[in-house]
Amino acid sequence: MALLRVENLHKRYGHEEVLKGVTLAQDAGETKVVIGPSGTGKSTLLRCINRLTEPDQGRVWLEDTEITSRRTDINRVRAKIGFVFQDFNLFTHLTSLDNVRLGLMKVRGMPRAAATGRAMAELERVGLAAKANAYPAQLSGGQQQRVSIARALAMDPKLILFDEPTSALDPELIGEVLSVMIQLARDGMTMIVVTHEMGFARSVADEIVFMEGGVIVEQGTPDKMFRSPEVPRTGEFLRKISDLYGESR
Amino acid sequence: MNLVFDPAWLPRLGQGVLLTVQLTLYCMGLGAVLGAVLGLVRVYGGGRWSPLYWVASAYIHFFRGTPLLVQLLGIYLGLPTAGILVGPFLAGLLAMTLNTAAYQAEYFRGAIQSVKSGQMMAARALGMSRAQAIGHVIMPQALRLIIPPWSNELIYMLKYSSIVSMTALRPETMDLFGVARSIAARNFRYFEVYILVALFYLAMVLILTVALRWVERRVRIPGLGTPGRGI
Numbered sequence: 349m350a351l352l353r354v355e356n357l358h359k360r361y362g363h364e365e366v367l368k369g370v371t372l373a374q375d376a377g378e379t380k381v382v383i384g385p386s387g388t389g390k391s392t393l394l395r396c397i398n399r400l401t402e403p404d405q406g407r408v409w410l411e412d413t414e415i416t417s418r419r420t421d422i423n424r425v426r427a428k429i430g431f432v433f434q435d436f437n438l439f440t441h442l443t444s445l446d447n448v449r450l451g452l453m454k455v456r457g458m459p460r461a462a463a464t465g466r467a468m469a470e471l472e473r474v475g476l477a478a479k480a481n482a483y484p485a486q487l488s489g490g491q492q493q494r495v496s497i498a499r500a501l502a503m504d505p506k507l508i509l510f511d512e513p514t515s516a517l518d519p520e521l522i523g524e525v526l527s528v529m530i531q532l533a534r535d536g537m538t539m540i541v542v543t544h545e546m547g548f549a550r551s552v553a554d555e556i557v558f559m560e561g562g563v564i565v566e567q568g569t570p571d572k573m574f575r576s577p578e579v580p581r582t583g584e585f586l587r588k589i590s591d592l593y594g595e596s597r
Numbered sequence: 598m599n600l601v602f603d604p605a606w607l608p609r610l611g612q613g614v615l616l617t618v619q620l621t622l623y624c625m626g627l628g629a630v631l632g633a634v635l636g637l638v639r640v641y642g643g644g645r646w647s648p649l650y651w652v653a654s655a656y657i658h659f660f661r662g663t664p665l666l667v668q669l670l671g672i673y674l675g676l677p678t679a680g681i682l683v684g685p686f687l688a689g690l691l692a693m694t695l696n697t698a699a700y701q702a703e704y705f706r707g708a709i710q711s712v713k714s715g716q717m718m719a720a721r722a723l724g725m726s727r728a729q730a731i732g733h734v735i736m737p738q739a740l741r742l743i744i745p746p747w748s749n750e751l752i753y754m755l756k757y758s759s760i761v762s763m764t765a766l767r768p769e770t771m772d773l774f775g776v777a778r779s780i781a782a783r784n785f786r787y788f789e790v791y792i793l794v795a796l797f798y799l800a801m802v803l804i805l806t807v808a809l810r811w812v813e814r815r816v817r818i819p820g821l822g823t824p825g826r827g828i
């Protein structure tokens with residue numbers, strides 16, 4: 349059974365229907381990359397999965413828990429789903445260590461000492477143990493995003509959602525974040541990544557999902573999507589985005 | 598002109614200072630608690646059409662929209678007609694607390710709304726309840742933002758506490774200004790006594806200003822500089 353199932357998801361903002369029936373399934377250990385022009389509902393899709401945005405219609409399951417059910421304790425579900433934001437959203441008043449530790453202590457109820465150990469291990473994993481006592485405003489964008497990945501990892505998530513994690517970064521800082529994400533994918537973390545980084549998609553995605561106009565236009569392995577897309581629009585978009593962002597990374 | 602200061606005034610003025618400080622600090626503390634609750638209701642209380650929001654807004658508009666003096670006399674003279682007896686100190690404290698709470702509610706609302714929305718989102722995404730997110734993420738940041746306007750309010754209240762001299766008749770319930778008036782009325786040294794009292798207020802304001810600046814620096818978030826400095 350799939351780890352995550354999304355079924356016929358709809359979301360409307362005023363007159364504009366941003367999601368027009370999105371269905372997808374994700375297995376444990378799989379890395380899915382979602383691409384598409386801006387304004388096509390990619391971020392909304394991620395936010396509907398953990399109900400940071402309430403979908404209007406459709407259902408989402410994490411294993412056998414229906415996330416979209418009113419009876420589900422959404423806070424318990426969210427604790428199992430990591431979320432990495434485009435603009436990091438680290439807690440500005442807390443050090444890196446406290447950012448990573450807060451969820452462990454307040455959501456998971458872990459004692460301080462154990463939480464500290466776990467948080468330090470995650471900071472180590474993203475290469476930032478030395479910055480444990482730095483505040484977000486003292487870190488570069490790339491470092492902030494790595495701390496936010498550590499914050500997500502510390503919760504032992506079954507799945508991490510990445511919402512354009514490198515889009516707010518200077519070009520020279522993108523690499524350090526991508527290499528952390530590539531390592532995660534290789535370690536078997538289940539990830540859904542909305543990104544324009546085609547190099548990342550090509551090297552670690554198990555599946556690429558192309559969205560446009562609130563629907564999934566086409567999905568498949570990177571090989572299929574890059575070499576022989578079935579829908580002409582997919583090939584067109586991939587060529588354009590590859591030219592724009594390059595594939596060297 | 599011949600100014601005469603009598604050291605014998607000082608013990609009584611000192612008592613007045615004590616009462617003024619007590620009144621100010623109590624009303625600011627209680628007002629902060631009530632103001633925080635009202636501010637939270639205005640932001641998170643379920644929007645414009647929820648009864649809670651409506652009650653909080655009506656409260657704020659009423660107490661900001663009417664003079665503190667009217668509120669004080671309403672409480673001091675009005676409550677006894679309803680069978681509730683309040684002394685001058687309690688009436689003063691009640692009026693000042695209710696009044697400052699309305700102003701502080703707006704400062705809290707502003708400070709809470711100045712915290713970036715992504716902070717709440719990140720906290721909720723971790724699995725925190727809304728109350729946890731407010732307690733661990735939003736309020737610690739909002740409280741830092743509220744210090745400058747709160748300092749202003751503290752200074753206002755310290756000075757406006759002089760209106761309780763309207764209701765105090767016995768010396769032991771008099772604030773600094775009340776004491777001054779009664780001394781001056783007895784020996785006709787109005788000018789000298791009011792100069793002295795003005796200096797007392799000024800000294801208290803300066804001490805509080807320095808203290809709050811110190812607090813502000815103490816809780817400053819490292820890496821976040823003063824905006825615009827050095828430009």
